[in-house]
Amino acid sequence: MSQQDCLFCKIVAGDIPSGRVFEDERCYAFNDISPQAPTHILIVPRQHIDSLDKADAAESGLLGHLLLISAEIAREKGFAEDGYRVVVNTNADGGQTVFHLHVHLLAGRPFVFPPG
Ligand code: AMP
Ligand code: ZN
Numbered sequence: 001m002s003q004q005d006c007l008f009c010k011i012v013a014g015d016i017p018s019g020r021v022f023e024d025e026r027c028y029a030f031n032d033i034s035p036q037a038p039t040h041i042l043i044v045p046r047q048h049i050d051s052l053d054k055a056d057a058a059e060s061g062l063l064g065h066l067l068l069i070s071a072e073i074a075r076e077k078g079f080a081e082d083g084y085r086v087v088v089n090t091n092a093d094g095g096q097t098v099f100h101l102h103v104h105l106l107a108g109r110p111f112v113f114p115p116g
Contacts, residue, residue, distance in 0.1 A: 003048045008100035012046050022073055026065055029073060029105075038108025039079060043070050049101040052090045070105045079107040087115070 002009035010016040012028045019031035021041050032040040043066050049055050055063060067086065074080040084107035089096040 003100075006048055006100050007098055008042075008044045008102060009048050012044060022069065024069070026062060027069055029069065032104070036104075037106040037111075039077065039084075039106065041070075041073060041105040043073070043103040043105060044100060050099045051096055051101055052088050055101065066103045070103050073105060074107065077107075082107070083110075085111045 002013055007016065011018045011030060020028070021031060022029040022043075025046070027043055027045050029041055029043045032042050045059075045062055045066060047059075047062065049059060052063075070086050071080065074084050084105060087104040087106065088094075088101070089104070
């Protein structure tokens with residue numbers, strides 16, 4: 001069920017344009033509008049979930065799917081071997097700005113740890 005004022009629900013519905021990378025029945029992947037690396041893709045569930053903090057056991061399969069799709073995109077785009085980073089910013093201190101759960105898939109440069 002989509003939420004009326006949610007940016008990513010609108011992107012999933014096609015009401016706001018996006019650079020589509022991949023989609024299936026459970027998720028939609030598109031290029032981040034403000035890339036923080038040469039490749040910066042967002043993978044979002046079609047189903048609206050506010051954040052990782054709001055996900056529950058009923059969504060465990062969906063959460064696993066988002067990670068496996070991230071890995072599949074990395075292999076298909078050819079950067080899996082070099083490496084990449086997946087990030088799920090959660091709530092204010094986690095740096096979350098859009099409250100529709102999403103996985104950042106970043107690649108194309110080395111990343112430091114811990115992140116800032
Ligand atoms: P977060 O800060 O983890 O909530 O990530 C939200 C991400 O959404 C940021 O990296 C933004 O650059 C990205 N973003 C915001 N609006 C759009 C948009 N219209 N299309 C694609 N990415 C977007
Ligand atoms: Zn949403």
